[in-house]
Amino acid sequence: MSRKPKIPVSISEEVALLExxxxxxxxxxxxxxxxxxxxxxxxxxxxxxxxxNPGQPQRALLVHMLTIRRSNLx
Numbered sequence: 001m002s003r004k005p006k007i008p009v010s011i012s013e014e015v016a017l018l019e020x021x022x023x024x025x026x027x028x029x030x031x032x033x034x035x036x037x038x039x040x041x042x043x044x045x046x047x048x049x050x051x052x053n054p055g056q057p058q059r060a061l062l063v064h065m066l067t068i069r070r071s072n073l074x
Contacts, residue, residue, distance in 0.1 A: 024057035042068060 031039075031046055046064045053060040 020058050021056075024061045028057055028061055 028046060028050060032043055034043060042064075045067055046060070049060040049064040049067070050057065053063065
């Protein structure tokens, strides 16, 4: 299921991608810096997704959120 990231075709697309990556990294950092023991499993899941999606923090965050959502629906 590993896909290569789409290569931006314009400067504006590249800037948008970089902005998305930065926002994703900030959210990931915020989640991983948490200390609530009840959220330890979620932090572990996010770390795993970051490891599985190097250089693609937006994908790691999306897969993490979908995983958490599915587990909450079960």
